Amino acid sequence: MPKVTGSVDAALSRAGGATQLLSHAQSYPLKIAKTFPFPDDLLGVYVMDASPGIMAGDTYELQWRFAEGTRAYITNQSYTKVHPSRTAPDEAWRPSAQVQRLTLEAGSYVEYMPEPLMLYAEAAFDAETSVRMEPGSALFLSEIVCPGRLHRGESFQYERYASRMRVHYGGELVFSGRMRVEPRGAAPVSVSRWDGHTHLGSLYLFSDRLAADHAEELRLLLEEKFSGVPGLYFGSSLTYKHGLAVQVLGRRVYEMQEVLDCAWGFLRRAVFGLEPLRVPK
16 A cells, blocks of 8 residues: 555534534645535535645545534545556556545434546556444445546546445444456446446445335436436445445536436435535535
8 A cells, every 4th residue: 555645534523512523633735624514404524635636656544533413514625636656658556545434423424425536547546435334323425436537538548446445334344345447458438338438426325214215216216317318327226234326327427416416315305304405616
């Protein structure tokens, strides 16, 4: 694992009837820019990257602890840009990485919704997300992965994208997902399961309030609204326990975001009785 070059270590607690950023430590180029009161008693937290992005050999490490009863929305200010892991063909690869650890105590509610991840040409990137949740807590988590700077002709010119996510709920492993894409041999668009799509998006909800009816109603809603949109391929299903996953393949971020936002808004209302949230950026 490359050395840690940017970090955020934050603890949120409940005090004075509201969620507060109790303590945090950070190291350049990452920093918590500011916190804001959001609707639904949420504390909005924005993470800022003061550098051009994740450079060769960098590791970003983000650790979040949410105390009992806290309510938070976590995001960043712009795309996470992963730069080349080498600058010349004869140079050794220096992969970069991002490690995220989230701990949710009982009754906490978190929406962890970062901006898309952009993989530049020659990027080699490893992403690891580890989540530990106590009973009664709830977590929304989303991501969109872009294959490069398409306006510059980059598409699947990165070296490697490897992702791993594990979620423990009440001490039990309820979700484990891995992906490894190495497009040097053949870009995924040439493989039948990608079918010409270039971007991958996901939305997860982990909560012990989820029921099978929620998954079926969401499936019908997404089919009704988006089944006729060219270039989109999507699906949703319950995970092993206490979880629901929505995944989208597409060619345009804004179209995929509409699908994920629709799912997010539906689940907010159906599971928690909350209206869709509009987030200022």
